[in-house]
Amino acid sequence: MRIDTGRVVQAGREALVVTVAGEVDVLTVDRLRAAVDNGFEQLPDGATLVIDLTDVTFLGSPGLQALVDATRTARRRSEPLHIVVDHTRPVIRPIELAGLDDVLALFHTVDQAVPS
């Protein structure tokens, strides 16, 4: 699993994008959690944290739990968290099966996930 964090500025609005590629399971999920926690720590005021799962090839319950926990953290910190899934079946399927498509703030693309 590869994970990168980078800043994006779009139409004057800023986001920190955590880009995840590969498989998210019990072996790799701690790295995702750490990147998300770091993202919240580094997030400038008024910016949005975005988790881009476009290139994720597997997502199981450890990853789903990490996304739920990230959403809870975002609410507790009153900071926006947007998750990009682009209908890629390896990711959208478990999210829907777990009934989380109503719980997570889902977007089709990073562009759409950055508020404008």
Place this chain on the structure above:
Amino acid sequence: MRQPGNDDTLRPDTSPRDRRHRKDPAVRARPALYLQLPADPIAPSVARHRVRRWLTGSCWPPGQQEDIVLAVSEAVSNAIEHAYRDDQLPEVVDISGEIEAVPGGQRRVTVIVRDHGRWRPPPIDDENRRRGIPLMRACVDTVTIGQPDDNRVGTSVVLRSRVVPSLPRALGAGDNDINPPDAATAT
């Protein structure tokens, strides 16, 4: 294949056509899956890779493959949690799979994931487990969780997939070079 719990898949065939289907080499000769892995965090990814390869080699429809792979990954993840909670000698996880004919020209996969850790109730705050078991149940037709057949200590999870069409008769036994059926005709 013996399975714990109710098993009504192997009812006697009711028609000569069903008996011929069951004896069809294209159905009987599909290789079974077996692997034994150390019960560590790498196990789920190895299991996913092997199950995917086995299902692809058996021309399983891709969408159904991913559901089965997800269910197996969840079961293996749960099994390694059993192992790590025990502080015993290194444990293993057994994964076995078979394809069986279903009357009516269909087939299904059964995968059994076994661990031998001493069973303990999952921790109250184990959210992965609370999510993992319903996720498994959504991915396959039935999930049966119990003790292994031979009364050994541990847990066995029997995953029975949804049925899919059998391969056309034109594809012979062991003919792994034939391309899978057109995706438009597979479920």
